Amino acid sequence: MLEIDGVSINYGPVSAVRDVSLKVEQGEIVALLGPNGAGKTSLLSAAMGLRPLAAGSIRFKGEDMRRLDTESRVRRGLTLTPEGRKVFANLTVLENLDLGAATRARGADFHADIEMCFELFPILAERRHQTGGSLSGGEQQMLAIARSLMSRPSLLMLDEPSLGLAPRIVGQIFRLIRDLRQRDLTILLVEQNAHEVLRFADRAYVLSTGECRYSGPAARLQEAGALMQAYIGELVA
Amino acid sequence: MNTIAFAERTRGGRPFLDARLAGNLRGALWLALIAAAIGLFVMAFGSPFIVRLTATAFINLIAVVGLQIFMGNSNVVNIGHAGFMALGAYFTAIFATPVMIKATMIPNAPFGLAGVEVGALYAFLISVGLTSLIGLLSGLVLVRLAGIAATILTISILVIVQGVLVTWTDLFRGAQAFFGIPKVVGLGLIVAAAAAVLVVARLFKGSRAGVQLRASATDPLAAEAMGVDVKRLRLVAWVLGSAVVGCAGALYALYAGTINARAFYFHTAFLTLAMSIVGGMRSVTGAMVGVALLTVLLELIRIVEGGITVFGIAFPEMLGLSGLMLGVIIVGVMCFRSDGFMGGHEIEEVVTALRRRLVARKREA
Amino acid sequence: MDYLIEQALNGFSIGAQYSLLALGLAIVFSVMGLVNFAHGEFIGVAGYAMFAMAAMGMTDPLLLVVFAMATVTLVALVLERIAFRPVRNAPSTTGLLTAFGVGIILQNLFLLMVSPRPKAVPELSALNQTVDVWGHNFTILQFLEVGVTTVAIAGLVWFLKGTRIGLAMRAAALDFTTVRLMGMRANRVIATAFAISGLLASIAAIFFIARRGAIDPFMGLLPVLKAFVACVLGGFGSLPGAVVGGLLLGFVEVMLIVLLPDKLAGLRDASVFLIVGAILVFRPQGILGRRVELGDKTA
Ligand SMILES: Nc1ncnc2c1ncn2[C@@H]1O[C@H](COP(=O)(O)OP(=O)(O)O)[C@@H](O)[C@H]1O
Numbered sequence: 025m026l027e028i029d030g031v032s033i034n035y036g037p038v039s040a041v042r043d044v045s046l047k048v049e050q051g052e053i054v055a056l057l058g059p060n061g062a063g064k065t066s067l068l069s070a071a072m073g074l075r076p077l078a079a080g081s082i083r084f085k086g087e088d089m090r091r092l093d094t095e096s097r098v099r100r101g102l103t104l105t106p107e108g109r110k111v112f113a114n115l116t117v118l119e120n121l122d123l124g125a126a127t128r129a130r131g132a133d134f135h136a137d138i139e140m141c142f143e144l145f146p147i148l149a150e151r152r153h154q155t156g157g158s159l160s161g162g163e164q165q166m167l168a169i170a171r172s173l174m175s176r177p178s179l180l181m182l183d184e185p186s187l188g189l190a191p192r193i194v195g196q197i198f199r200l201i202r203d204l205r206q207r208d209l210t211i212l213l214v215e216q217n218a219h220e221v222l223r224f225a226d227r228a229y230v231l232s233t234g235e236c237r238y239s240g241p242a243a244r245l246q247e248a249g250a251l252m253q254a255y256i257g258e259l260v261a
Numbered sequence: 262m263n264t265i266a267f268a269e270r271t272r273g274g275r276p277f278l279d280a281r282l283a284g285n286l287r288g289a290l291w292l293a294l295i296a297a298a299i300g301l302f303v304m305a306f307g308s309p310f311i312v313r314l315t316a317t318a319f320i321n322l323i324a325v326v327g328l329q330i331f332m333g334n335s336n337v338v339n340i341g342h343a344g345f346m347a348l349g350a351y352f353t354a355i356f357a358t359p360v361m362i363k364a365t366m367i368p369n370a371p372f373g374l375a376g377v378e379v380g381a382l383y384a385f386l387i388s389v390g391l392t393s394l395i396g397l398l399s400g401l402v403l404v405r406l407a408g409i410a411a412t413i414l415t416i417s418i419l420v421i422v423q424g425v426l427v428t429w430t431d432l433f434r435g436a437q438a439f440f441g442i443p444k445v446v447g448l449g450l451i452v453a454a455a456a457a458v459l460v461v462a463r464l465f466k467g468s469r470a471g472v473q474l475r476a477s478a479t480d481p482l483a484a485e486a487m488g489v490d491v492k493r494l495r496l497v498a499w500v501l502g503s504a505v506v507g508c509a510g511a512l513y514a515l516y517a518g519t520i521n522a523r524a525f526y527f528h529t530a531f532l533t534l535a536m537s538i539v540g541g542m543r544s545v546t547g548a549m550v551g552v553a554l555l556t557v558l559l560e561l562i563r564i565v566e567g568g569i570t571v572f573g574i575a576f577p578e579m580l581g582l583s584g585l586m587l588g589v590i591i592v593g594v595m596c597f598r599s600d601g602f603m604g605g606h607e608i609e610e611v612v613t614a615l616r617r618r619l620v621a622r623k624r625e626a
Numbered sequence: 627m628d629y630l631i632e633q634a635l636n637g638f639s640i641g642a643q644y645s646l647l648a649l650g651l652a653i654v655f656s657v658m659g660l661v662n663f664a665h666g667e668f669i670g671v672a673g674y675a676m677f678a679m680a681a682m683g684m685t686d687p688l689l690l691v692v693f694a695m696a697t698v699t700l701v702a703l704v705l706e707r708i709a710f711r712p713v714r715n716a717p718s719t720t721g722l723l724t725a726f727g728v729g730i731i732l733q734n735l736f737l738l739m740v741s742p743r744p745k746a747v748p749e750l751s752a753l754n755q756t757v758d759v760w761g762h763n764f765t766i767l768q769f770l771e772v773g774v775t776t777v778a779i780a781g782l783v784w785f786l787k788g789t790r791i792g793l794a795m796r797a798a799a800l801d802f803t804t805v806r807l808m809g810m811r812a813n814r815v816i817a818t819a820f821a822i823s824g825l826l827a828s829i830a831a832i833f834f835i836a837r838r839g840a841i842d843p844f845m846g847l848l849p850v851l852k853a854f855v856a857c858v859l860g861g862f863g864s865l866p867g868a869v870v871g872g873l874l875l876g877f878v879e880v881m882l883i884v885l886l887p888d889k890l891a892g893l894r895d896a897s898v899f900l901i902v903g904a905i906l907v908f909r910p911q912g913i914l915g916r917r918v919e920l921g922d923k924t925a
């Protein structure tokens with residue numbers, strides 16, 4: 025579904041990602057792991073067209089993404105829930121969801137989708153008229169995910185959804201991500217929280233200082249835990 | 262960040278500081294020499310018209326350098342400088358104009374100023390001093406503000422000064438011209454003053470205060486975190502800039518002999534601001550380049566503006582053409598080279614780069 | 627008492643114009659961080675558009691008004707496209723200076739194509755007729771100013787709360803990148819902001835021209851400075867702040883007209899700016915604004 029091939033990304037003279045390739049197949053949950061500053065966020069931003077590629081190509085559903093702007097990518101079913109949630113703090117929960125569906129008209133299925141989001145996250149229904157800024161961290165993350173779902177994506181990319189959340193909430197979020205698979209959704213999950221994620225991901229990639237260090241089944245990464253521990257060591261734990 | 266590290270390093274390393282000072286002095290000297298050369302050339306060969314044009318250009322240069330001292334280092338757009346020019350001119354006029362003329366012009370001047378008359382030099386010094394004092398008072402308010410709020414305050418200063426000038430008729434003659442100021446300043450003195458001011462601006466830019474101020478303009482939080490007192494530095498630049506701009510006004514009064522409040526309003530503010538932008542407001546050399554470019558260009562356009570005949574075709578009068586070009590140049594510079602002609606560089610850097618290229622080419626040959 | 631009521635409406639109607647101008651400035655600023663110094667020239671564009679139409683024999687006031695509004699909105703869009711888009715991601719100083727250049731261009735175009743001297747635009751002068759309401763003397767224009775401005779602000783609120791693009795504009799004030807992530811085109815959001823700012827300015831311009839009955843190339847300068855003042859008073863970039871700041875400014879002006887004798891008329895503008903200076907000393911963030919520190923991203 026998503027094929028990232030030999031991608032490099034630069035910030036001015038600084039190289040953030042070098043020659044990284046990554047593939048996500050229909051129906052998979054793929055984990056993209058790696059320590060802080062590894063280049064994970066940069067890679068997702070490039071996939072959405074927010075950062076230019078210095079080299080390589082990105083294909084989605086077989087189509088070359090390089091010439092499409094962010095809007096067109098969203099329309100084709102690619103969505104990113106950004107790092108740090110980035111809910112619109114001055115907009116209400118409903119307005120946040122509304123904007124999440126920016127590429128679609130406000131038809132009947134739009135209202136159905138809002139109801140679907142509220143079913144998935146009952147707490148958001150309660151808070152629907154509150155501003156995004158007034159929500160707790162966990163609620164904001166739920167809103168961010170719900171907002172992404174409003175564009176009816178086929179591939180959902182989540183950038184560190186567990187960042188700064190209490191362990192109980194993290195478990196809740198991860199359970200939800202697993203449930204999303206049942207909704208015909210393919211997921212690319214960026215995390216530093218490797219242990220939890222490897223339990224339910226199909227495959228995993230490990231990025232470190234801009235280079236790909238592992239790609240393969242998630243289970244093997246778990247088995248080879250000791251080996252990986254030595255490699256990423258305390259950075260991941 | 263780089264510049265902050267730079268500013269930090271300059272605290273300790275003595276030898277480095279001297280090398281830097283030498284570089285700044287060299288650059289300043291270059292500018293002063295070029296100014297002097299142009300001045301001498303015009304004095305020797307220029308027609309009265311060219312001399313007048315050059316004198317005005319150099320007065321503008323002093324104002325633009327004053328503008329650069331604050332704007333170029335603190336990165337806050339300043340539109341109020343024309344007000345300080347007005348203050349410099351009017352204070353000089355009030356103190357230097359002979360009592361006899363004042364008796365008919367401003368007989369009811371307050372504080373017995375109608376009966377005061379000092380030599381032109383003292384009048385100049387008093388006026389620059391008073392202008393700096395007003396700069397200090399306004400600066401205390403200004404440095405508390407950031408970005409656009411600070412710019413609005415500079416506009417406020419311009420409007421307030423203008424309002425006071427045209428309303429306080431007993432002292433400033435209101436909307437009427439203030440004349441009879443002794444015309445003791447010629448092109449030579451103006452050029453000398455411009456050269457001095459160029460040196461001052463270069464030395465300030467290169468001083469620790471200047472370097473820290475520019476660093477704080479790019480990254481204020483980091484600068485504050487490193488213990489740089491941004492407000493104090495901005496105040497220093499503002500007062501120094503005001504003094505230099507006031508100096509431009511004072512010289513203008515002593516050169517022209519007649520001044521008018523309307524001449525120190527938005528038009529002057531915008532013209533000098535444009536000169537600063539076109540040359541590159543972060544560079545002192547840019548001030549000189551901007552003044553030179555726009556003076557020549559606008560003068561050429563003015564010929565066309567008045568209606569000319571080319572190859573037998575008579576073009577009509579086109580008032581507004583020079584203004585239009587001015588605007589187009591500003592927008593063009595902003596879109597394609599937002600750092601202006603000099604791109605923030607100074608003359609000695611350009612000279613060094615040229616020399617290096619020349620040497621390289623020689624070696625190739 | 628009568629006098630007080632009349633002056634109050636006067637303050638409201640003058641303040642309404644400033645509010646409209648300030649709102650346009652604030653919208654563009656909040657969405658893209660541009661301080662549009664050329665905003666005042668929209669008044670000139672409206673004025674000269676009406677003048678040109680009238681010169682061609684079209685003197686129906688309603689037609690002129692519609693034409694002026696359409697022209698200003700179009701000019702706003704064109705300026706965004708050719709002058710402001712290239713500097714969209716540049717530092718705010720670059721944007722401010724670009725706008726300043728655009729203002730100079732427009733002023734001199736009026737000057738070059740029409741005349742440096744003021745021209746009469748008398749078609750809307752009928753609005754200055756006084757009407758008698760419960761023994762008070764008001765002009766039709768004053769009612770229109772207050773009424774139309776209220777409707778325009780209500781419309782704006784509806785737009786910002788009710789439409790997708792309006793939501794996007796509000797969201798973009800804090801985080802444009804994420805707005806783009808939602809699949810909202812940046813160009814569309816910014817162009818809409820400009821169109822709205824032009825539309826609001828054209829309404830203010832029509833009132834302004836109806837009051838003066840004449841136009842000149844530099845007529846936009848003072849109003850835009852006042853609109854800046856209104857924005858600063860209310861906290862730059864805040865939309866409610868722009869409205870409140872504009873109204874406040876209207877009242878202050880009316881007060882100054884009443885208080886200052888004609889001999890000191892030259893000090894009216896100076897006093898307005900003096901008051902601004904004083905307010906900024908005590909509340910650098912404006913009356914409604916949040917605190918902006920040196921080096922904050924806004925302004
Ligand atoms: N806006 C930026 N400007 C300059 N460098 C950046 C920027 N964003 C990220 N980087 C650099 O790119 C590298 C990768 O960052 P990022 O993609 O955020 O990593 P991750 O998401 O894995 O933590 C880091 O070294 C970081 O310093």
Ligand SMILES: [Mg+2]
Pocket residue numbers: 061064065066107184
């Ligand atoms: Mg990241």
